[in-house]
Amino acid sequence: MKLEDKIQRNFLEALLIGDRFQCSTIVKTLIQNNVPIKDIYENIIKISMYRVGELWEYNKISVATEHLASAISESILNEHYHHIAAQQKINKKVLVACIENEHHQIGIKMISDVFEMNGWITYFLGSNTPTTDLIAFAKTISPDFIAISLSIYFHLPELEKTIKSFRAVFPETPILVGGQAFRHGGQSVLLKYDKVIYQPDLYTTDLYIKNLNKYG
Numbered sequence: 001m002k003l004e005d006k007i008q009r010n011f012l013e014a015l016l017i018g019d020r021f022q023c024s025t026i027v028k029t030l031i032q033n034n035v036p037i038k039d040i041y042e043n044i045i046k047i048s049m050y051r052v053g054e055l056w057e058y059n060k061i062s063v064a065t066e067h068l069a070s071a072i073s074e075s076i077l078n079e080h081y082h083h084i085a086a087q088q089k090i091n092k093k094v095l096v097a098c099i100e101n102e103h104h105q106i107g108i109k110m111i112s113d114v115f116e117m118n119g120w121i122t123y124f125l126g127s128n129t130p131t132t133d134l135i136a137f138a139k140t141i142s143p144d145f146i147a148i149s150l151s152i153y154f155h156l157p158e159l160e161k162t163i164k165s166f167r168a169v170f171p172e173t174p175i176l177v178g179g180q181a182f183r184h185g186g187q188s189v190l191l192k193y194d195k196v197i198y199q200p201d202l203y204t205t206d207l208y209i210k211n212l213n214k215y216g
Contacts, residue, residue, distance in 0.1 A: 004043055012048040015069040016061065023072050024079060037084055037117070041110045042202045045073055049106055050180055053151070073106050077113065090119040090213060095143040097125035097134055099162045101155060107179050108149030114202055115147070118209045131165050138166070143173060145212075150179040156186050163193050178205070 007026060014022035030040050049069065056066040096112040098105050105127035112124045123141060125134065138146065146166065150159050163175060174195045182198065190196045199205040 008044050008047050011044050012051055015048055015052065015072055016055075016065060018065075018068045018072070020072045020075065024076055027076050027080065031080065031083060037080070038114065038202050038206060041113070045076070046107065046110065046202070049073055050183075053104070053180055070104070070106060074109065077106070077109055081113075084113045084117050086117055086119040088119055089121060092119075092144045092212075093121045093123065093141055094145040094147055095123045095125070095134070095138055095141065096147045097129040098127045098149050098151075099155060099158050100130050101128060101158060102149065102151060103127045104151035104180075105149070107151065108147065110202060111147050111149065111176070111178065111205060114206050115145075115209060118206070118213055120145075120209070131162050134162070135166060135169050138170060138173075145174050145176060146170075147176040147178075150177065150181040150186075153181040153184040153186060156181065156189060160189065163196060167193070176205070176208075 007030070011023055011026050014026070027040060027044070030044070031037070052061070052066055052069045055061045056063070094112075094115045096108055096115070098108055109124065109126075112122045115122050123137070123143070125137065148159065148162065150156065159177070163177075166173070166175065172195065174197060175193075176197050176199060177190060178199045178201075182200070187198050190198050197208070199208060
């Protein structure tokens with residue numbers, strides 16, 4: 001077993017028993033050893049939360065345990081915000097949210113952080129954002145980009161509804177889409193829509209943002 005795999009398993013085990021201190025210690029140690037935040041997000045927190053989601057789907061853990069694991073993971077993201085906030089901001093804004101009825105916001109929070117690492121001004125609306133409110137807020141800030149997360153595959157029709165509603169008001173604004181739901185397919189649905197970009201992970205998202213920053 002690789003060291004990284006062992007660390008991820010230790011993090012997951014701590015999550016499942018609700019040991020916030022141990023989870024926090026694992027992440028702090030990685031940061032002290034100069035492990036990049038994106039690596040911690042992608043290879044420790046994301047993998048662990050995907051596994052938590054699978055355990056919940058197969059009734060191996062309770063809703064309470066899933067909620068506890070999510071709360072701990074999100075608290076760790078907030079705990080290390082000062083490591084991700086770019087000192088220099090660029091004049092670009094991204095609106096970040098989960099679709100309506102989608103209650104899992106850790107993945108999209110990490111995407112929001114990646115935008116921040118690259119100097120973007122982020123507006124993170126979190127989970128279960130009603131489409132009408134999402135669009136109303138977008139009108140107040142005129143975002144250069146919108147990023148949307150989908151964790152539950154059966155919410156794919158709701159995602160399409162959100163895209164169509166947003167397109168009716170913002171026909172040219174690119175939309176970035178990702179999330180655990182697409183492990184089960186569904187990417188082909190996005191091909192129907194212009195300027196809707198699917199990104200499978202934080203690394204490809206980071207590269208995409210860097211190209212946006214470079215080439216406009």
